[in-house]
Amino acid sequence: MAEAPLPAIRSLPSWILGRAAARGRALVAEALAAQDMKMWHHVVLSAVRDLAPVAQADLGRGIGLDPKDLVGVLNDLQAAGLVVRAPDPRDRRKNAVSLTDEGARLLTRCEEAAREANDALLAPLSAAERDQFMALLTRISGTEGV
Template identity: 50%
Template sequence: MSEPHRLSGTAIWLLGRAAQRGHQLAQERLAAAGIRKWHYAVLAAVAEYGEQSQADIGRRLGLDRSDMVAVLNDLQADGYVGREPDPADRRRNIVTISDAGRTALAGFDRLIAEADSYLLADLSATDRAQLVTLLERIAHV
């Protein structure tokens, strides 16, 4: 069943639908590995930017403070991250990624790449690169 053209003929609607499909593909693959997208995002942020406060990670990712605590509790329970009080400010926690976290992240990266490939299977390599470039411009990253 087709959607009304006033919806399907707009970039806003199509971007939303594509994002919805992409999130679903990523979530399915990550869930099979026992994590959710925010777990992956936090691991990626700590791996890329190094140890940092949990508040800084939350701001970087746009993740609410209470959700950040829940994600870190899960990641710490899995042995993927460590949290220690900041020696300079005992009210802050510094988050570090463990060796197990780096190993797990590499596996999660493969799952995300698989979802990406599946989502973009109908596009040529040139089209994929162009799409990513355009989306970066729209998202201002």
């Protein structure tokens, strides 16, 4: 049997991390799809829960989503009864976004599904290895202390 192509590339940590990240995203996306949820919709729901009531512009900046894309996601979430947009109490010229009770319930289910998907991703590791892996990933990702 022939050796896999690109051995120099495939041995790079960045390549391996990218493959692991792609597998993790796929597992989470599949788990969220079972809840009729997409990845960015889940991110927005989570951010709204953490920041609400939050102005749309602040929400978009906080999660790094282009304003046009954010409007589309919020339209979907509002149409599904998961968020509400109302005048911002701090600045009535802006819209503030908050979760509905149904949005909060769905977010809880999505968070559990995402945790289970991540558990599946890390299943080959022992508990101690998972802790070490997460500590190392945090150090190299530049998110330590964030």
